[in-house]
Every structure is written in structure tokens, then in C-alpha cells.
Amino acid sequence: MKEIEKALQDLADAVKNNDTVEKVQVAITIKKPKSNKASTKTDNK
Numbered sequence: 908m909k910e911i912e913k914a915l916q917d918l919a920d921a922v923k924n925n926d927t928v929e930k931v932q933v934a935i936t937i938k939k940p941k942s943n944k945a946s947t948k949t950d951n952k
Contacts, residue, residue, distance in 0.1 A: 918933070
């Protein structure tokens, strides 16, 4: 997440005083790690 924060700050600094930039849109989608159901099952014999 620190890399994303730094990239966004760098972007903000780059466009801060640039009058030619009207709008900046950023979309970040964080995906959840897949659960490994095979390792969470217990053997009830």
C-alpha cells in the first residue's frame, strides 16, 4: 500500500501547478486473497 500512496502523491505533485490538467481520475481495485479451503478443513474421523 505504501507504493500506491507514494504514486498518488507523486501524481498530485506533478499536476498541482499544471493549468493544462483539468481533471485526474484514479480507480484502484484491491482484490481479496483467495481462501485455500483445502488447508482449513479438519478431519473428523
